[in-house]
Amino acid sequence: MPSSLPMKRSPFGDLSADLQALLNGASTQRPFGAGASLVEERGTSGHLHFLAAGWAYRYATTRDGMRQILAVLLPGDFCNPDSLSLPRSEYGARALTPVTLSSVATTSAMKLARQRPELMQLFLRAIAIENAMLGRWALCLGRMSAQARLAHLFCEVAVRLEGLTHGDSYTFDLPLTQEQVADVLGLTPVHVNRTLQNLRAQGLLETRGRTVTIRSMAALAQVGEFDPGYLHRPSVAPSGSDEMDKRSA
Amino acid sequence: MPSSLPMKRSPFGDLSADLQALLNGASTQRPFGAGASLVEERGTSGHLHFLAAGWAYRYATTRDGMRQILAVLLPGDFCNPDSLSLPRSEYGARALTPVTLSSVATTSAMKLARQRPELMQLFLRAIAIENAMLGRWALCLGRMSAQARLAHLFCEVAVRLEGLTHGDSYTFDLPLTQEQVADVLGLTPVHVNRTLQNLRAQGLLETRGRTVTIRSMAALAQVGEFDPGYLHRPSVAPSGSDEMDKRSA
DNA sequence: CGCGCTCTTGAGAATACTCAACTCACGTGG
């Protein structure tokens, strides 16, 4: 049931004409409820899923059921870009909020991509950015404190949302429970709770319900060693000139 | 200085004719000594580097100089596959042993790839596999014990080397110091040392100098929750039928 | 022979975890 897409933008710049065509032409667009499974861990669905609306996450689990969230997915992200070249998905994906998913058979996507180098390059770029984000996250998991990881997460989400910034302060809704945040950070929910209280006590953050307010992005970025360059967003200065961390908490 | 490549195989299957052509035609092939910097962190070299011989690693660092190794690179791997679509590299790469590097300007690589869909798909697949490996590693860093991470690392390297297996036992040379292993695992060298002693005491491993012997891959894979499927190697059964973990330590 | 690098060991400390209980907000049904 092709229909025109709500998304005009994506993290890869404006939604390219080719991608629009692919999604409008060959895709089915479907809603899912919060918590729904969008991609099966170790599944072989053969479909590429584009998150047209809503939040989701990618995760992997250990044998004893512990979960690591590998990515928080925002509108305009692909749920499983690697499905284009790998037969099976190594991770699962679930909806955090009600979502709208545009799905295309990977065969159709690749067929069009072979004809349109621009689309192919968009795919390549999408996976490369996933890579940069995962690499950055591995650095956080392996080498940064709980507090720094939490700060980094908030900074990243704030920047990716491109929320309206009032000066140096950002406000947004984060549809993640502390337990889910713990699964992103590789921590326990209890420890996330206490770390969050630290950040609040330092005046870096405020939370009311699911609404997060970053008091000073510069200060929080300092704590989380956050430099937005790795996101490769057109809207962010290509780095090198870091106006961001000239301040301290 | 084009010359014929020593590599006949790569992790992506036999080295495709197109890749051979690219590397033989437009590339410069250069040797580097152990420890040499192959890719600059945050650099913008504009070159794709193919590791024709030797070991290397990809890494990222924190502000205070701590290092996380993001990938161990073996012959046949690309050092920086994302250079194809991203202008700046988020990580650095260094040689672990003396290496031979085949380097191509990313513009040349992409130019050829636009003409040869097979090459483009090889690139896409290479990045997708990087992604799968990084995702798996994030799971290890976030949710697995020091012992499990170490076991996982040994299993992964053994499988990727495709070393000759004597029954269930693997032997290979690992040109990593314990400090470098610590940087892979997100641990301190001291703790790596002690964890290694644990694995040895359990009879899972032996080490003599840089030579590692995995006594029982099945048992070690059990400890490290290692399932080779995520490597997407042609030589490994596509998973589903796991003959690997029917045994325990 | 001595220097440097890696590996090893010890002891104490920090970070993060476990278990358990309690609060709070919210929605449902009696």
Next chain:
DNA sequence: CCACGTGAGTTGAGTATTCTCAAGAGCGCG
């Protein structure tokens, strides 16, 4: 309208894993 149940957030106390600092042993190389 209120009792109840549920899920999320919070708090406390004790524990475990991992880190830090420090020093010593082994080994290769100049």
